[in-house]
Amino acid sequence: MQTVSATSGVSTGMRPTRVRWAILAMLFVVTTINFADRATIAIAGPEIRKALDLSPVQMGYIFSAFAWSYVLAQLPGGWLLDRFGSKTTYFFGLTLWSLFTMFQGGVGFLTGGAAVATLFLLRFLVGAAEAPSFPGNGRLTSAWFPTDERGFASAIFNSAQYFATALFAPIMGWIVHTFGWQAVFYFMGGLGLVLAAFWNHLIWGPKAHPKVNQAEIDYIQAGGALVDLDAKVAAIRQVDTLACIKELLANRMLLGVYIFQYCINVLTYFFLTWFPVYLVTERHMTILKAGFVASLPAICGFIGGVLGGWVSDRLLRAGWSLSAARKTPIVAGMLMAMSVIACNYVESDVVVIACMSLAFFGKGVGALGWAVVSDTSPKQAGGLSGALFNTFGNTAGIVTPIVIGYILAATGSFAWALTYVGINAAVALLSMLFVVGKIERVRLTKSLLPGVVA
Numbered sequence: 032m033q034t035v036s037a038t039s040g041v042s043t044g045m046r047p048t049r050v051r052w053a054i055l056a057m058l059f060v061v062t063t064i065n066f067a068d069r070a071t072i073a074i075a076g077p078e079i080r081k082a083l084d085l086s087p088v089q090m091g092y093i094f095s096a097f098a099w100s101y102v103l104a105q106l107p108g109g110w111l112l113d114r115f116g117s118k119t120t121y122f123f124g125l126t127l128w129s130l131f132t133m134f135q136g137g138v139g140f141l142t143g144g145a146a147v148a149t150l151f152l153l154r155f156l157v158g159a160a161e162a163p164s165f166p167g168n169g170r171l172t173s174a175w176f177p178t179d180e181r182g183f184a185s186a187i188f189n190s191a192q193y194f195a196t197a198l199f200a201p202i203m204g205w206i207v208h209t210f211g212w213q214a215v216f217y218f219m220g221g222l223g224l225v226l227a228a229f230w231n232h233l234i235w236g237p238k239a240h241p242k243v244n245q246a247e248i249d250y251i252q253a254g255g256a257l258v259d260l261d262a263k264v265a266a267i268r269q270v271d272t273l274a275c276i277k278e279l280l281a282n283r284m285l286l287g288v289y290i291f292q293y294c295i296n297v298l299t300y301f302f303l304t305w306f307p308v309y310l311v312t313e314r315h316m317t318i319l320k321a322g323f324v325a326s327l328p329a330i331c332g333f334i335g336g337v338l339g340g341w342v343s344d345r346l347l348r349a350g351w352s353l354s355a356a357r358k359t360p361i362v363a364g365m366l367m368a369m370s371v372i373a374c375n376y377v378e379s380d381v382v383v384i385a386c387m388s389l390a391f392f393g394k395g396v397g398a399l400g401w402a403v404v405s406d407t408s409p410k411q412a413g414g415l416s417g418a419l420f421n422t423f424g425n426t427a428g429i430v431t432p433i434v435i436g437y438i439l440a441a442t443g444s445f446a447w448a449l450t451y452v453g454i455n456a457a458v459a460l461l462s463m464l465f466v467v468g469k470i471e472r473v474r475l476t477k478s479l480l481p482g483v484v485a
Contacts, residue, residue, distance in 0.1 A: 097154045100155045
């Protein structure tokens with residue numbers, strides 16, 4: 032009979048496998064495709080705007096269509112994750128959002144109001160299908176990674192949003208320039224369908240994976256991984272959903288985290304929607320050049336995202352408290368993210384891109400919200416907790432494109448739009464410092480868990 036080391040949690044006489052890092056690699060790849068699909072509308076946006084003769088306000092509403100359904104579907108998506116598991120729910124979401132992305136290319140065959148309505152509807156459907164993706168990432172991370180590796184793991188899949196732009200913005204810009212805006216949707220949707228074909232063969236829960244050994248399971252479980260999260264026995268443990276949501280919303284720590292995520296996502300959705308338009312209309316770049324230029328801040332965001340997670344885990348291993356280890360990179364990152372406002376006071380395109388790059392580097396460093404969710408979510412409602420967090424965060428995807436559209440319509444300039452983005456970075460910092468207290472795992476009231484000990 033094997034024994035487990037008290038210090039490491041590893042079964043003696045057996046070298047742990049490293050399957051969790053292969054799981055993380057797959058999450059990184061699928062999240063890269065996820066965000067590239069979201070960004071297709073931004074890269075194609077200037078050409079779509081000309082082809083369909085759209086106003087800034089109309090473009091704002093089309094940009095926001097994704098987030099309307101993404102937000103509305105978060106809680107149902109979280110329930111599906113807790114009910115059917117991450118693997119199955121994620122597979123169907125990936126397949127559907129890839130199909131809906133491909134269908135957007137067909138809008139080019141329509142004209143007038145029909146084209147606008149169809150594009151809005153398809154973006155709406157992409158958002159609904161993608162809703163379980165990030166809660167699913169958080170859930171799989173909670174299952175596969177111990178606490179002192181979770182910040183880095185969460186930062187890796189979260190930084191895929193920047194890597195997606197760094198890798199695909201130049202490619203998509205070239206596709207739009209060479210083949211027209213419709214082609215970019217066919218290309219990205221097709222990539223997603225190819226990835227979906229591999230998903231079920233590569234993703235498993237810790238205790239079901241064919242290549243994991245008991246030593247790795249012992250190691251991650253001793254470190255705080257919820258290895259039974261996707262097991263069949265866990266899937267049937269159903270909380271009282273409405274009462275659980277009420278209890279989570281009443282928690283001051285979580286409420287502060289939700290506010291933080293909303294504000295940091297203002298930066299995300301500015302980058303995913305209006306940033307290429309800003310480069311084309313305010314900085315007078317071609318769509319091909321804008322595609323390449325947009326990749327520079329994205330590369331900085333990716334580097335910052337990986338660095339922020341690595342630093343957080345290093346601080347944790349050095350003996351810092353969980354709260355200090357998570358909050359320190361967040362505060363430093365948000366201070367840097369506020370540099371986006373400096374773009375209003377410089378003329379040189381080089382300096383503007385430098386300011387944007389610093390802002391998105393800082394945003395990457397501070398983007399530890401999903402690590403905090405993995406640290407704090409109740410064991411019996413990880414999908415629901417992550418979905419609620421993502422609901423608040425992605426409300427920014429509804430508000431930001433529309434607000435910026437109205438700002439542009441009223442002022443004809445991006446100056447106040449960039450100020451709006453910078454102010455939200457400041458609010459994110461203040462929320463993390465003064466609203467979120469000690470970061471710790473939430474324990475649900477036992478009455479919410481019929482037949483299950485909380």
